[in-house]
Amino acid sequence: MALIRLVVFGFIFLSVVYLALSWYSRSLRREKLEDSWAEDHPDDPTGPARDAFIADGMAEYEGGLRKKLILLVYVVPAILVIGIMIAINMS
Amino acid sequence: MRYVVNTIKILILLFFAGVFQYVLPQHDVVRIVNTYQERQDLNDWTRIFWANPDDQSVELINRDVQFIQTVKKRTWLLGFIPRDREEVMVYRNEDTGWSWPFYFKFDTASLQTEADDLRSTPEVPKWAVMTHYGWRNELLSTFPNAIAIRAVADPGIYVIPWFNIFFFVFLAVAWLTIRGMWRQFRERSVDPLLHDIDEAADSAGQKARGFWGRWIGRK
Numbered sequence: 338m339a340l341i342r343l344v345v346f347g348f349i350f351l352s353v354v355y356l357a358l359s360w361y362s363r364s365l366r367r368e369k370l371e372d373s374w375a376e377d378h379p380d381d382p383t384g385p386a387r388d389a390f391i392a393d394g395m396a397e398y399e400g401g402l403r404k405k406l407i408l409l410v411y412v413v414p415a416i417l418v419i420g421i422m423i424a425i426n427m428s
Numbered sequence: 429m430r431y432v433v434n435t436i437k438i439l440i441l442l443f444f445a446g447v448f449q450y451v452l453p454q455h456d457v458v459r460i461v462n463t464y465q466e467r468q469d470l471n472d473w474t475r476i477f478w479a480n481p482d483d484q485s486v487e488l489i490n491r492d493v494q495f496i497q498t499v500k501k502r503t504w505l506l507g508f509i510p511r512d513r514e515e516v517m518v519y520r521n522e523d524t525g526w527s528w529p530f531y532f533k534f535d536t537a538s539l540q541t542e543a544d545d546l547r548s549t550p551e552v553p554k555w556a557v558m559t560h561y562g563w564r565n566e567l568l569s570t571f572p573n574a575i576a577i578r579a580v581a582d583p584g585i586y587v588i589p590w591f592n593i594f595f596f597v598f599l600a601v602a603w604l605t606i607r608g609m610w611r612q613f614r615e616r617s618v619d620p621l622l623h624d625i626d627e628a629a630d631s632a633g634q635k636a637r638g639f640w641g642r643w644i645g646r647k
Contacts, residue, residue, distance in 0.1 A: 338483045339480070339482070339483055339525055339526035339527045340526045342526075342527075343526045343527070357609060358605075358609075361605075361608070361609045361612055364612050364613075364616050365612065368612075368616070418530075418532065421530070421531065421532050422532040422534075425531055425532055425533050425534075425535070425575060425576065426532070426533065426534050426535040426538075
């Protein structure tokens with residue numbers, strides 16, 4: 338039971354961390370895209386071309402490696418738990 | 429008001445410092461004198477200073493606990509400054525299992541055997557490094573929980589607390605990330621919303637603007 342409790346609450350907690358980090362990473366990327374557009378097109382601050390540029394950049398982000406790396410939020414704690422178990426019990 | 433806020437901040441800080449001091453691993457240089465097992469009553473509030481080795485132990489009002497009696501090298505400043513004096517220290521030896529604090533310790537019986545194997549006398553001392561967490565308090569009968577033990581030749585050894593170093597570095601990184609996240613959230617989500625509200629309030633007239641201005645602290 339204690340193991341199930343740990344897994345369930347651990348999963349819920351890590352999911353919150355995962356969602357927050359995903360939002361943060363996406364938001365940083367969008368801001369970067371907006372900034373680079375503003376730098377390259379100082380005469381055209383808004384409009385459909387800018388929207389398309391940002392949509393393209395975000396589509397690239399959604400398929401990119403960085404988004405997948407956030408999944409490490411689940412992997413690293415699992416490895417850490419196994420590592421601690423080995424370090425504590427196998428000496 | 430500022431005193432109240434500062435007091436609350438200091439109390440929160442002290443609380444977390446206490447929790448970390450209790451829960452994080454520390455290393456003592458010890459000489460094992462004896463081990464024993466004793467039935468412990470667990471049905472008052474000091475239950476929080478005992479572990480939950482398994483599920484049924486949560487409801488038990490008493491159970492046998494193993495102990496390790498030692499003579500320990502005293503230190504100052506949480507073990508950073510060694511001293512030439514010794515004191516006695518008694519450790520409990522309990523599984524922490526899958527529950528708090530997350531040491532995932534299941535090898536209590538083996539650890540007790542290792543401790544027995546390292547027993548020595550003052551005349552021919554065998555020194556060992558004891559990793560543990562928790563507090564010894566004679567008044568409340570609380571004992572630090574032994575986590576691991578290994579023999580060392582030199583009792584003057586200093587153990588670098590790698591786990592704690594990584595832990596606090598991780599904590600700092602996590603704190604900076606959360607702060608960055610919060611700032612990004614305000615900048616990208618909250619401020620534009622307040623800006624919209626402000627504009628709507630502007631068009632709704634002076635009275636509404638005053639209201640929103642007070643509400644969000646803007647003039």
